Amino acid sequence: MSLYLGIDFGTSGARAIIIDEAEIIQWQKNELFLLTKVKSLAQMWQDALFALLVAIPLEMRKKIQAIAINGTSATVILCDKFGHPIDEPILYNDARGKVVKDEIKSIAPFNHTVISATSSLSKLFWWQKQNLLSQASYFLHQADWLAFLLHGKLGISDYHNALKLGYDVETLSYPDWLKELSCFSLLPEIFSPGYPLDTITHNIAHQFSLPSSCVVCTGTTDSIAAFLASGAKYPGEAVTSLGSTLVLKLLSQTRIENAKFGIYSHRLGNLWLTGGASNTGGAVLQHFFTNTELETHSQKIDATQESPLEYYPLLSLGDRFPINDPSLPPKLEPRPKNPVEFLHGLLESMARLEALGYQKLQELGATHLTKVYTAGGGAKNKTWCKIRQRHLQVPVFSSLQTEAAYGTAILAKGSDPI
Numbered sequence: 001m002s003l004y005l006g007i008d009f010g011t012s013g014a015r016a017i018i019i020d021e022a023e024i025i026q027w028q029k030n031e032l033f034l035l036t037k038v039k040s041l042a043q044m045w046q047d048a049l050f051a052l053l054v055a056i057p058l059e060m061r062k063k064i065q066a067i068a069i070n071g072t073s074a075t076v077i078l079c080d081k082f083g084h085p086i087d088e089p090i091l092y093n094d095a096r097g098k099v100v101k102d103e104i105k106s107i108a109p110f111n112h113t114v115i116s117a118t119s120s121l122s123k124l125f126w127w128q129k130q131n132l133l134s135q136a137s138y139f140l141h142q143a144d145w146l147a148f149l150l151h152g153k154l155g156i157s158d159y160h161n162a163l164k165l166g167y168d169v170e171t172l173s174y175p176d177w178l179k180e181l182s183c184f185s186l187l188p189e190i191f192s193p194g195y196p197l198d199t200i201t202h203n204i205a206h207q208f209s210l211p212s213s214c215v216v217c218t219g220t221t222d223s224i225a226a227f228l229a230s231g232a233k234y235p236g237e238a239v240t241s242l243g244s245t246l247v248l249k250l251l252s253q254t255r256i257e258n259a260k261f262g263i264y265s266h267r268l269g270n271l272w273l274t275g276g277a278s279n280t281g282g283a284v285l286q287h288f289f290t291n292t293e294l295e296t297h298s299q300k301i302d303a304t305q306e307s308p309l310e311y312y313p314l315l316s317l318g319d320r321f322p323i324n325d326p327s328l329p330p331k332l333e334p335r336p337k338n339p340v341e342f343l344h345g346l347l348e349s350m351a352r353l354e355a356l357g358y359q360k361l362q363e364l365g366a367t368h369l370t371k372v373y374t375a376g377g378g379a380k381n382k383t384w385c386k387i388r389q390r391h392l393q394v395p396v397f398s399s400l401q402t403e404a405a406y407g408t409a410i411l412a413k414g415s416d417p418i
């Protein structure tokens, strides 16, 4: 039996999932990062990676054919020529790069993804401002560095992680405006996500009793890995994430970019994963209801009847998608006395916004919507699912799997669509 290992590095810990040829989960484990003042973040990642490998039952380890790792998008690390970090990694949501925004704006094309305080490129420029680049040989993403620990190759990344660095996923090359930078030599060579790069090093094979033929593949980002886990494969299939916010992702034959609405596309083989995110979502529900109330009240809603309440459920001013208006006020009135009616209004309104979001993506040229998978805390709500189906007018399912580590194991196995 051949096995495939996917490892997801999140914000508080890492999770490993092993699947077989039939993509059935054979083993999984979580490992929380042990936050101590004495250890660097990179050391904690390494400890978590090795702890997961050690935890795999020996009989299984021997059958692992390929490994892939996903990291949080735009979590980056600066290394010397041996791959040793020369500063603490900068996390995905760290906005220290705001001080270099004007500099980046002056070289990048108008409205480019890199023009953001949290983009990978902003973090590289911030390190440049600290005069740290002269000691550095490689600028890597979290997933690249962790894969290096296994295959021993530095200066390698994938085009999902490299999107926020400015890599051109259409032409599969770095654009000239990046090539002209003095720090360009630090940037990684880019491969397709899931590319079987090399076998593990002898040391790793020996240390963890893994087969020396075990291949380490290039990785991906957490959100793409979660999409790969969902089961969506064909153009027109989408995944809605009903977490704290509402995030839509539609697999399309065409690429959609629209900075005004915060819409951009990741490349997925010959397809495009187009998406947008709204500030509406579960955080608003959580503001008014406990999880138990969400369940009990939802059961009392007649999902076949449309609620007349037309809300724009937000907790603070402004949204970008599907309506782009930074000063858009939350609309949560009129509020009926009956909490079941109020919840019905909220779920109905979010379903309208979800449908409007998919309509927007299609208006901008994305492939016609055929099927929607659902992930996130709201996915278990059957009433909401029925309401959404009424608005979306396509079949709505729960995602087959929601763990990013599962999607990354699929990537290691080398399955479609990449």
Ligand code: ADP
Residues within 6 Å of the ligand: 242, 243, 244, 245, 281, 282, 283, 284, 285, 286, 291, 294, 295, 298, 375, 376, 377, 378, 379, 380, 381, 384
């Ligand atoms: P995050 O985006 O923070 O990872 P999760 O995917 O964990 O979010 O989902 C958490 C959200 O799910 C909460 O904001 C909560 O309101 C929502 N949620 C939990 N249970 C239900 C339910 N039964 N119906 C609708 N929403 C729910």
